Amino acid sequence: MTMTRSLLIRRTLVYVIMICTALLTISPFLLVISTSLKTTNEINIDGPLALPHIFHWDNYSRIWDVGNFVTYYKNSVIVAVVVVAFVILLALLGAYPLAYMKFKGKGIFFLIVLWGLTVPMDLIIIPLFNNLKSMGLLNTIWALILPQIAMNIPFSIFLLRGFMRDIPYALLESARIDGSTEVKNLYYIIMPMLYPPLVSLIVFTAIGTWNNFMLPTILIQNDQLRTLPVGLNYFQTKFTMDYPMIATAAVVSALPTALAYIVFQRNILSGVMVGALKE
Incomplete structure (x- = not known):
């Protein structure tokens, strides 16, 4: 019983560490994608970490023009x-x-x-x-x-x-x-x-x-x-x-x-x- 509980704790710790590492790895990419769907005013008002209120997909069409x-x-x-x-x-x-x-x-x-x-x-x-x-x-x-x-x-x-x-x-x-x-x-x-x-x-x-x-x-x-x-x-x-x-x-x-x-x-x-x- 003690060994089973110890094994469960170790596995839980491993999964927690792996999930935290994955989140730290992908968070910069998610931040860049989130920023690409905002406007400059949204970033100035809400900050760079806030999620966009409206997804501005027109940024991706505008990039080819400018x-x-x-x-x-x-x-x-x-x-x-x-x-x-x-x-x-x-x-x-x-x-x-x-x-x-x-x-x-x-x-x-x-x-x-x-x-x-x-x-x-x-x-x-x-x-x-x-x-x-x-x-x-x-x-x-x-x-x-x-x-x-x-x-x-x-x-x-x-x-x-x-x-x-x-x-x-x-x-x-x-x-x-x-x-x-x-x-x-x-x-x-x-x-x-x-x-x-x-x-x-x-x-x-x-x-x-x-x-x-x-x-x-x-x-x-x-x-x-x-x-x-x-x-x-x-x-x-x-x-x-x-x-x-x-x-x-x-x-x-x-x-x-x-x-x-x-x-x-x-x-x-x-x-x-x-x-x-x-x-």
Whole structure:
């Protein structure tokens, strides 16, 4: 009886702590959403923590008129799609030989890949700026695409190689005996078995590219080429005292990444765990 009561108390405490932690985590998001549905007068009179008397959904339609968010969204989508496509393609082509083929310098190539994981963007941003300037790529969409492809390749190869190494090598040998080429092996045998890590990689790369703030800030000065995070920062400086519009812009900016994580969260966790355990 005493043990049952003690277990009940411990479980209750665990649930209380978990609920309090969840509330503390989501309360800033709820506050931003609540603020986006108010007017400035409501905030000044009732305070920022009060619930809105009337939900002003027109803030979400107004944001597209007063801000250049259609252009920012378009640029972010273009950059994210191109970066993800090239990263997945190049990572597959890089991870396959490192996982299955034997050639001289294989270990050195893999060490170079691992070294790429340790290079922060802060360290190379000045040389990158000078190189892009000399090539005439500053203030172009390629100034955002090419560096992000290069920065995402090392982790992508590392993740996919770890998963590929656990796939039975006998499958490839049987396919080669039947006359299959390496390209067919990769496309018809390996890729269908890479669904969890590929989904994780796509989501990670897309979210990281979507939220990248440093590169567009430094490399892009043209408002028509700004992506969503930089556009949101520019919008905040323009509407400094209009808190509902700033909150609305923040919700609109964060919505795609939040939805992506909610939809693919199981695939993200399974892909990361698989990739970690394979190594």
